Structures are given as structure tokens and as C-alpha cells.
Amino acid sequence: MNVKSYAKVGAAVGAAVLGLGILTTPASADPSSLTDYRTLAAVGSDTTQYVMNGLANGGAVVDAGNNNVIASWNAVDGLGDPYKTKPTPASSTECQYNRADTNGSSNGLGRLAEDIANGGTTCIDIVRSSRGPKTSGTDLTYVPFARDAVTYATDLGSTVPTSLSKDQLRQIYTDCTYTDDTGTHTVAPLLPQAGSGTRQYWLDSIGVPTPGACVTQGIQEHDGTAITAANQLMPYSVAQWIAQGKGIAEVPNRRGESRLRSITGGAAGSENPTTGSGTALALNPNFVFSRDVYNVVQTSRLNSDATISKALSDICAAGTTIQNYGFGVISNCNDRTLTGGLNGNNS
Known part of the structure; x- marks a missing residue:
């Protein structure tokens, strides 16, 4: 048995939040009860946990009996800790995880790699990932399903400019000036916690291999309440x-007084992270730091498991739900050509 128990944009953009409306969207937390294991278990990225939970719990991905297929377990704000992803014997720690792990x-991805290394025990079937592969190989397939973007956020009354260039951001995350x-x-x-795909994407985008010692690291990603001083900024x-500003059931508003800011120096139309305002506020797909987000699966299972294959296709058919959670729909949704190796996934 595979035992798993771990101890372990400018001011106008900022103002746009004021007119956001409320959406009535299916609840998007852990499966309730915690013993609602379902056929497929998904873990990983905080960035995509709410949209995946909405897809998993809202009837977008169902079997022939109209039962939800995916149990998407929260990276944070879960209903219990530790939690189990599959119905192994109650006395066993197999498929049991702490949220932090x-x-x-x-x-x-690290936990999925351990699954595979331990003989393919299927405690985890899907990993939510906001980054692509770090190493070459064909063990894993990164299936894109939506478009996101990352910019920096500051408080409403911040002393940090509402627009910065890539070079200025590189300087900031190198020596804090x-x-x-x-x-x-x-x-x-x-800077977000270790293991965050957004952390890695942000550092890669601004060209910082190693953040400076002056950078405060380890905050939970996408939690604007971490900004407590006028001279602070963070990727978001x-x-x-x-x-978080739409009032979607069980998507906590962690923004505090944070506002999204713009990044200058790119092509026309790429500086502001959002378009529209009020209830029409949406992600700008042309923003300079835009990225696909992925569901990652073991390649051999993708090719042999019809349930996984259908689930990924069903997700792409639920474009309205994807957009309700702030993401953009993409023409390459469900593309299955991007692969990666197991090494380097847990860093």
C-alpha cells in the first residue's frame, strides 16, 4: 500500500472593483461531506482552486448518472486538515494529506510524482497548476483550460506607483528599490509561499532567478490582506x-484594500490587466504577463482512462463557468501536446 501522511493597473483599474455585481454561482469549496470522494481527486494550485471547485461541484463534469466526477480539494480554506482524497480504510493514512503539503x-505535482513513483497508486488524479513543466519528459501532460494574468497589487493608499515597468519590477525584487x-x-x-506556481511565473516574467534577501517571502498567494504597509506590493x-470581488458563494474575498496595477513598456493594449468596469470587469487577455493555467495528469492514464479524458473535455465545454470565476476562455483548451517530466516538480 502506498502510505501518504505528511507532517508537513492604474488608478482606474483599482476603482473598477467598486461596481462589481454579485453572481449566483454553485458553491465552490471542498466536497461536502469530506467523505464525498468521487471518482477523480484534484489538488494543487490556489490560483485555480475556486474555478475548478465550481466546475467540479456545479454539474459541469458528471458521469452517466449525473453524479459529479471530480473532488477538487482546496489548497487553503479547506473543510478539514488533514483530509483524505480516496476512500481507503478509515484507519489508514493512505491518501491522507495536510493542506500545506x-x-x-x-x-x-510533487505529490502526484510520489503517487507515480510508488507504483501508480491513484490518490491524486489531477493537479491544478498555474505553471507549465519545469523539466522535459513525457510522464505528465499539462492540459490548458483557461487564461489568467499576473500583475502586482498595492493598497489603495499606497506610496508605490500605480504603473511600473518590467525593469523596475526586476529591480524591486532584487534589491527592494x-x-x-x-x-x-x-x-x-x-512574494508567495514556496511551491506556488504564481511565485515562479512572476519571478520568471520579471527576470529574477533568485529574489533578494530583502524580499518578504512565504505569504499565501492571492491574499491581499498580507499588504499591511503603504510601501508594499505583491504579485496577484x-x-x-x-x-474574489464577485460575491461567489464560498470564494472568500481576500483582497483587503488591494488594487491591481499596470505594467508599462509592452505592446499597445498590454499594459492594463483588466478591461471594462463594474459587472463587465474582465481579464485582459493581451496583458503583458498573461498565461495559460493547466490541469496536469499522468500521461499514461490520460491515454487509457476514459473518465479522465472525458472530464478534461467537459471542463472545456463549461466556458461560462470559467469566465464567471474571472478567467478567460482559450482556443487551445484541452490541447494534449504539452508534456513534462517528474523531476523538479516539487520546487
Whole structure:
């Protein structure tokens, strides 16, 4: 038996939140009760946990008997900790995890890699990932299902400019300063927890291999309440920020007083992370730091397990739900050509 028990944009963009409406969307938490295991278990990225929960619990992915197929377990804000993903004997710790061990793209991928290394025990069937593969190989297939973007956020009364360039952001996350026409200024950048796909995507996008020692690391991603000072900033998923302001059932509003900011220096139409305002506020698919988000599965099972294959197809048919959670729909949804290896997934 495979035993798993771990101890372990400018001011206008900011103002747009004020007119957001309320959506009546299916509840999007862990399966309730915690013994509602279902056929497929999904863990991983905080970025996509709510949209995947909405897809999993809202009737978008069902079997022939109209039963929900995916149990999508929260990276944070779960109903219990530890939790089990599959109905192994109650006395067994097989398929049991602490939230911290599956929180984030890399941590989820690491647990899936352990499944595969231990003979393919299917405690985890799908990993939510906001980043692509780190290593080459064909063990895993990264199936895109939606579009997201990442920008920096500050508080409403921040002393940090509402627009920064990529070069200024690189400087900030290297030595906690930026330079403009008036001189050099000191700021206090924040960075998500280890294992976060958004953390890795942000550092790659601004060209910082290793963040400076002055950077405060380890905050929970997409939690604007972590910004407690006027000179702080942090990377934030645009889709998450939009969804958190819509009043969707069981999507907690963690934005605090944070506002999304713009990134200058790109092509025309790429500086602002959102378009529209009020109830029409949406992700700008042309934003300079835009990315696909993925559901990752073991390649051999994708090719042999009809339930997994159908579930991924069903997700792509639920474009309205995907957009309700702040994400953009994509023409390459359900593409199955991007693969990666097992090594380097838990970093």
C-alpha cells in the first residue's frame, strides 16, 4: 500500500472593483461531506482552486448518472486538515494529506510524482497548476483550460506607483528599490509561499532567478490582506482578484484594500490587466504577463482512462463557468501536446 501522511493597473483599474455585481454561482469549496470522494481527486494550485471547485461541484463534469466526477480539494480554506482524497480504510493514512503539503502547483505535482513513483497508486488524479513543466519528459501532460494574468497589487493608499515597468519590477525584487525620474526609492516587496506556481511565473516574467534577501517571502498567494504597509506590493492573479470581488458563494474575498496595477513598456493594449468596469470587469487577455493555467495528469492514464479524458473535455465545454470565476476562455483548451517530466516538480 502506498502510505501518504505528511507532517508537513492604474488608478482606474483599482476603482473598477467598486461596481462589481454579485453572481449566483454553485458553491465552490471542498466536497461536502469530506467523505464525498468521487471518482477523480484534484489538488494543487490556489490560483485555480475556486474555478475548478465550481466546475467540479456545479454539474459541469458528471458521469452517466449525473453524479459529479471530480473532488477538487482546496489548497487553503479547506473543510478539514488533514483530509483524505480516496476512500481507503478509515484507519489508514493512505491518501491522507495536510493542506500545506498540497498547497500550490509544485506541491501538488510533487505529490502526484510520489503517487507515480510508488507504483501508480491513484490518490491524486489531477493537479491544478498555474505553471507549465519545469523539466522535459513525457510522464505528465499539462492540459490548458483557461487564461489568467499576473500583475502586482498595492493598497489603495499606497506610496508605490500605480504603473511600473518590467525593469523596475526586476529591480524591486532584487534589491527592494526602484528608480524613476525623481531618484531611487525603497519599497517592501512580498512574494508567495514556496511551491506556488504564481511565485515562479512572476519571478520568471520579471527576470529574477533568485529574489533578494530583502524580499518578504512565504505569504499565501492571492491574499491581499498580507499588504499591511503603504510601501508594499505583491504579485496577484488577475482572475483570482476579479472572482474574489464577485460575491461567489464560498470564494472568500481576500483582497483587503488591494488594487491591481499596470505594467508599462509592452505592446499597445498590454499594459492594463483588466478591461471594462463594474459587472463587465474582465481579464485582459493581451496583458503583458498573461498565461495559460493547466490541469496536469499522468500521461499514461490520460491515454487509457476514459473518465479522465472525458472530464478534461467537459471542463472545456463549461466556458461560462470559467469566465464567471474571472478567467478567460482559450482556443487551445484541452490541447494534449504539452508534456513534462517528474523531476523538479516539487520546487
